[in-house]
Amino acid sequence: MALCDVDFRVVQGTITALIGPNGAGKTTLLNVVSGLVECCSGTVGLLGQDMTRVPAWARAQAGVVRTFQNLEVFTTMSVLENVMTGAHRDVRYGVLGALFKTPRYFLEERRCRALAEEKLEFVGLFAERSLPAWELPYGRQRLLELARALAAQPQILLLDEPAAGLNTRETQALAGLIRRIRDELNITVAIVEHDMELIMRISDAVTVLHFGQVIASGAPFEIQKNPEVIAAYLGEDAR
Structure with a gap:
């Protein structure tokens, strides 16, 4: 889906939701923000810096980190090793350091392990850190x-349908976890999600896309009452 004159603003320290019907352009917009898709016009900014022509890897280095609709884990690696791949975003050793196992290599690996264990504790997976990832249930x-x-220590975390495939209990736990990410880790969150109950419960602001264009932006209670949003996304039965 092509985007047209989209103005998507995420205030630092908030949870901002991006919603809309299937094919509205939500994932495309996240791809533009994260650098996976180049925009033909307009700009992408982060904390006052123009990131429009910055490649995806450099945006990640700057703190733009995302998850994807389809689950992406390394199933043959342990739970801890999976999370350490995120912690390796800014390691301070090169190929030779890894090859020859220099003191810097061991120092950085200990740092990455400690950081990974800290994040596993945060999400409630510390006890399962030694398991191969494939042994974990989907949730x-x-x-x-x-x-x-x-x-990866993001400045802004882009979540693309994180509740997809989760049951009610898991979704409720996810809602609390996302709020903790904002409140305890001071990470700004932008979330694409179809679970409207989740969105209305955790979001500080909501932007609605329809056919690649923004049709509404505002607080969750304002979006719930917006006639154009109801017609385009929530359905007539939501009146």
Whole structure:
């Protein structure tokens, strides 16, 4: 879906939701923000810096970190090793350091391990850190993906349908976890999600996309009452 004149602003320290019907352009917008898709016009900014022509890897270095709709974990690696891959975002050793196992290599690996263990504790997976990732149930693998993203120490965390496939209990736990990410870790969150109950419960602000264009932005209670949003996304039965 092509985007047209989209103004998507995420205030630092908030949880901002991006909603809309299937095919509205939500994931495309996250791809533009994270650098996976280049925008033809307009700008992408982070904390006052123009990131429009900055490649995806450099945006990640600057703190733009995301998860994806489809679960992406390394199933043959342990839970801890998966999260350590996120912590390796800014290691201070090169290929030769890893090859020859220099003192810097061991120092950085200890730092990455400690950071990974801290994030596993945060999401409630510390006890399962030694298990291969494939042994975790689907809902726990979703938490693993989130822990890995947190280990990259984001400035802004982009979540693409994090509740997909979760049951009610898991979704309720996820809501509390996302709020803790904002409140305890001081991480700004932008979330794409179809679970409207989750969105209305945790979001500080909501932007609605329809056919690649923003049709509404505001507080959750304002979005719930917006006739254009109801017609485009929530459905007539939501009146």
